[in-house]
């Protein structure tokens with residue numbers, strides 16, 4: 001028999017919030033009871049959705065494995081955001097559930113049900129995207145409080161720099177000896193704080209103007225004391241970040257969301273000063289050496305390009321999908337009229353982003369009357385009707401079966417037919433309710449999206465536009481004339497634009 005499973009997730013930050021584990025479980029159980037579903041298992045994850053992707057959520061992973069094994073009939077969760085905070089993860093999970101015909105139910109009173117048909121993907125995306133935005137708002141508040149902490153000279157999160165311990169943000173020097181694996185007789189134990197001093201001293205001694213940072217590091221690793229002084233564990237990144245850490249000279253600078261924040265207030269600064277592990281002069285000397293080395297031999301920067309629209313970009317000449325090569329979308333079709341037609345990923349992605357944002361925002365401007373929203377509403381309602389019709393014909397069939405069974409005067413057949421009719425009737429009623437809910441709530445839902453959207457920062461608005469319009473895009477044709485056209489699902493008009501920027 002297939003199983004009904006309740007899945008709950010609680011973030012570490014949500015302990016005292018209205019979506020506690022208890023509340024989630026309670027509403028899910030209540031929903032099961034109202035529908036006469038036997039609950040076979042309750043699965044719970046305790047994580048932070050912002051930092052961990054769903055792959056790292058143990059129970060969810062297990063649940064999805066069971067879905068794949070075909071043992072699950074239905075999953076009850078509190079809200080969409082319990083499944084995944086990131087829209088694309090959520091969509092992947094939804095896809096899996098659909099493939100295995102697993103019903104997903106939401107127990108929160110104000111959570112819209114899964115929409116019917118093809119359009120559901122799009123709306124689900126918006127709803128999941130909004131859950132993600134709410135997640136971001138929580139994230140923003142956390143950032144704010146971290147910034148305040150940083151300005152007051154407290155450690156604002158993450159593990160403190162090597163050589164320090166943090167207790168609720170109050171930093172102190174780590175004086176505990178680090179055990180070494182050396183022979184007892186030669187063993188001399190150092191604290192992490194001692195090791196910092198040795199690192200600066202060693203770097204200054206072994207530094208030479210005509211060597212690269214990795215060459216200096218190799219020299220350090222080959223030093224007779226390398227094991228004792230823990231230089232064997234160093235890599236270029238740790239060496240560089242330790243040497244340039246200002247805390248070792250008694251200044252605290254923390255980078256939060258791209259901004260460097262310095263300790264404010266004389267008293268706070270005095271407290272930080274007492275945390276210095278080395279002389280200011282030593283620090284300055286090491287850092288002028290380090291910057292000389294890095295200016296002569298810069299570290300290679302690996303440029304990471306994440307194509308935003310891979311799989312969607314098509315060659316405008318042969319209409320085949322273009323492949324993603326390190327920096328280019330490239331037409332690899334040997335029969336294409338233009339051999340190896342290429343466009344730079346960066347350029348086209350930026351141009352598309354800009355155009356999509358324009359399109360989306362102009363759609364919002366003339367709100368209820370614009371093509372995108374009108375079309376969406378029509379398609380959603382149409383899909384709902386189709387599904388209702390299906391349920392209706394099922395009901396009619398059950399009805400005629402019932403009449404036939406009645407005329408047959410066979411008790412067993414009649415009981416079965418009656419049970420079947422009752423079941424179909426319930427399904428029909430549910431479908432009607434859903435239809436009504438969607439019909440009534442659709443304008444509100446779209447308004448909610450618009451309202452939510454307009455209160456966002458530019459970066460987030462861009463993000464939403466790309467998710468929504470990008471999610472609607474069927475393909476993007478790119479032409480050597482530097483023009484492109486975005487073809488959208490649901491018979492929406494094409495969006496045309498030009499590739500901006502040089503190749």
Ligand SMILES: [Zn+2]
Pocket residue numbers: 315316317318319320331332333336337338341
């Ligand atoms: Zn081509």
